[in-house]
Amino acid sequence: FPSHDIKGGKISKLQGDSNNSLLLIYMAPGEEVPLHSHSGVEYSCVISGSFAADNTEYVTGDFSRSDKNVIHSPKATSKAGCLLVSNVENKLEFFQGFFKPLNGILWMFLDWKLSR
Numbered sequence: 001f002p003s004h005d006i007k008g009g010k011i012s013k014l015q016g017d018s019n020n021s022l023l024l025i026y027m028a029p030g031e032e033v034p035l036h037s038h039s040g041v042e043y044s045c046v047i048s049g050s051f052a053a054d055n056t057e058y059v060t061g062d063f064s065r066s067d068k069n070v071i072h073s074p075k076a077t078s079k080a081g082c083l084l085v086s087n088v089e090n091k092l093e094f095f096q097g098f099f100k101p102l103n104g105i106l107w108m109f110l111d112w113k114l115s116r
Contacts, residue, residue, distance in 0.1 A: 007031070009081070023086045027051060027076035035073040040089025042066045049082035051075060 003012040003024075008031030012024040020040075027033070043065055050059040053074040058064050066072065076082040 009076075014085075019090060021088050023088060024083070025086055026081060026083050027074070028081045029076055029079055031081070032073055032075040034094050035071065036092045036094045037071045038066050038068055038088075039091050039093060040067070042086055042088045042092075044084050044086040047083040047085060049076065049078035049080050051082040051084070052077045 003010040009025065009027045011026075014022040014024055016022050043063065044058075046058050046060050046062050046064075048060050050057055051074045052058070053064065053066075053072040054070060056064075057077060059078075
């Protein structure tokens, strides 16, 4: 599967469309996803390494579930970073930084980029 560099990691779309995507995500050590929520449900499984979110540390083999009631900023906590598989329904809604005013444009670009 083609992967695409993102700030502090890589992302590959394994399958899906703009409403439901199965993603392979690598976050480099210490990298943090900007504060966001979900318009659908996101299920993630840690393949290797660990990340922290929602005052919880998720390690290899752990599952997490996030929905519209969860606002978080996951951060890779292991020295090797974190590799996870995520099933994402709909879009993420970013609340800070560069992404906030560009939510719609960002998702159109990511859909296009990951479908190539």
